[in-house]
Amino acid sequence: MSAGIRIHRGASINLKGQAEKILSDASPSKTFALKPDNFFGTLPSLMVKEGEKIAEGAPVFHVKKDPRIVFVSPVSGLVKEVRRGAKRKILKIIIEKDEGEKLSHKIPAFKSLDKKSVTDILLKTGAWPFIKQRPYGVMADPDVIPKSIYISTYASAPLDVDFEFLLKNHKEDFQKGIDVLNFLVDDPVSLSVDATFSGFFQNIKGVDLLPIKGPHPAGNVSVQIHKNNPLNMGEKVWEVRPEDVVNIGKLFSSGQFSAQRTVAVAGESVLQPQYVKTTIGAQISSITDISGFDNTQQNRFINGDVLTGKAEASDGHLDFYNNLFTIIPEGNHYRMFGWLPFMDNKIPSLSKTSLSWLMGNQGYSVDTNMNGEERAFVVTGEMEKVFPMDIYPMQLLKACMAGDIEKMEALGIYEVIPEDFGLIDYANTSKIEAQEIIREGIELMIKEVG
């Protein structure tokens, strides 16, 4: 067990609408979707055509550069639509569910497994995309041996889930997934847990337990890697989300691809915020049918948390990775003289020009208003307050804007992914879109450096 990590700089924003610890089944979803955009840095090559019937676990597309990495269908059914956007970019592959067959794979006896066979099984069954790689947060490269694998069960984002509750029925599969992942690395995988209460994770074997304490973004894997054993140039570190460890465990028990997804539906607009058991790519309506939401107003539906998630239409589908679905009111309203200091203190603010710190006991109400307009960089020092890594965030952002690769490298671009700048997006006075700037910077790095 590691000494643990204590984070000081950051902020946990306590919002209304935290999911209650009730687990319900989702209502049936007619269609399911895979979105290539969920896999950062991936250019997809389709393997199915519209109108084709496919089995559950059958490949739908693969990474163009590496055909070994396939993305499989979470259900059996008919490929109903390949939705494309500008320049024929594939946005969504929609599959209409039927009660068709399920692909089964032969899994060798656990004792006879090694790194190569585990890698092959994960690739062949479509479970490889559960593993993401740093730097950049892209699909893992099957040919490298990572320095370590991180699994973070400490979720610190606003309204984020409690993995101890979310996985309580899957302890054996979780352990099995850990055992499988341990074939891929030399050192045991790092399991980050809440330092104040780690629950059943404490009894998981074959892991380096990493107790974490502190405000968001302490739960971000970047922060944990940075504090525990920072990433150096040329090194690779992998990350697997806790429920996907369960999915990998299930795969190795049953031989079938598991697309289980437990989603906390949270946010102020949700009538009964709770956990819902569903499948990757299910329709949003299949979970909101259970939780309900206030449809008397305009709402923002977010796959993920309010800082880093992606907006989705109410008739859209769940993303691949996230365990949190947030619904908050839209904020397209005016506030008269709202720019005066100490006005509208109900809006959560990290700035001392607001008295909002007095009002947060019951949780804050938020909406999607910008609360101002984008301006040039002026205020300094505020980004560092919510950025716990030993990296100069503003200087890194400027290097990304300038496209200065050498500087980005030197200032630590390898150690961050866009989500680490979520709080900076939120807190910065000039309303700079920090995550977007970092995303573009990383895309440039991938293109120029690889």
Place this chain on the structure above:
Amino acid sequence: MSFLRRKLDELKRPFAKGQKWEKYAPAINAFDTFLFVPNHTTHTGAHIRDAVDLKRTMVTVIIALMPALIYGIYNTGYQYYTQTGEAFTFLDAFIHGSWKIVPMIIVSYVVGLTIEFIFAVYRGHEVNEGYLVTGLLIPMIMPVDIPLWMVAISVAFAVLIAKEAFGGTGMNILNPALTARAFAFFAYPTYMSGNKVWVSEASTIDGVSGETILGTLAAGGNVNYSFFEMFQGSIPGSIAETSALFVVIGALILIATGVGSWRIMIGSVLGAAFVGFLFNLWGANALMSFSWVNHLVVGGFAFGVVFMATDPVSAAQTNKGKWVYGILVGVFCILIRVFNPAYPEGVMLAILLMNVFAPTIDHYVVQGNISKRKKRWANALKTT
């Protein structure tokens, strides 16, 4: 509220995209967003945003400036009436000061904001709020009798050369307000220094001794003011800088709201106190023996350190850099005061000098972070 909103929306229609006045949209938007925080919602990145924005930040600075400004207006009248020997009330002094200072503020805002609007329209971006502070600071640091046209030219010079030439708000190297003062100081020295400019209408009244304390010291004279007068600010000087007391109130507002950097303020005071103390020990002349405590309260030191040195754009941007920058502002301020009697007040030049060096200070701070990272990479390579 909804009536006003409807009227504004009506007024804005011709400025919308594709309409005939689209180009001038930044101008109308500036007025609109002054009344209302706009209804814009997040589109990329985080879905929720903090209540703070640049307008709020700048307005906080203006609020922090108010105590010093109000006292400055009163002190203008106070200096005038005490020199002429007339009996006066607080209101008389305040009204006299207002007649002098309000026109300067109006000129500064009209000239400066006009240039800002033109550049916003020309460059197609929104009007930045930075000038709200700059435009108030410029009159506050001028001598009271400076002609309005000089204020106008100084403002134009500062906004054009110190700010827009570098790319506008956020890009400037020098503090624009201090650039305006420096411009006036070197272009019109007779209006900016000497013993006739610090008291309202001093040049028309005989027998006025309107010398500033630092000017007296530089000329080798004796100072007839007590520490309390210097601290409270009933002394001649530029309009709003004389009162350390009211500047400190402003400083507390800035620090409490987190808008001004306490690192820079404390660094400067430490730097100035230390150098002042060393000179006290040396004590070769009247300037050197001038107590280090008095150095902190006379002249524009307090005002400059609290409101000008802390300008986040032209100051150092890293936290370590802010300490170095602050301390050096204090050090150079006292050095210039003591060693260069041609410039009795050193704080303006000290801050401008450090503005120039702030990027260098940051460069070394950030370079330290980079070297640390590269060393780590090298070590990792060695061990594998």
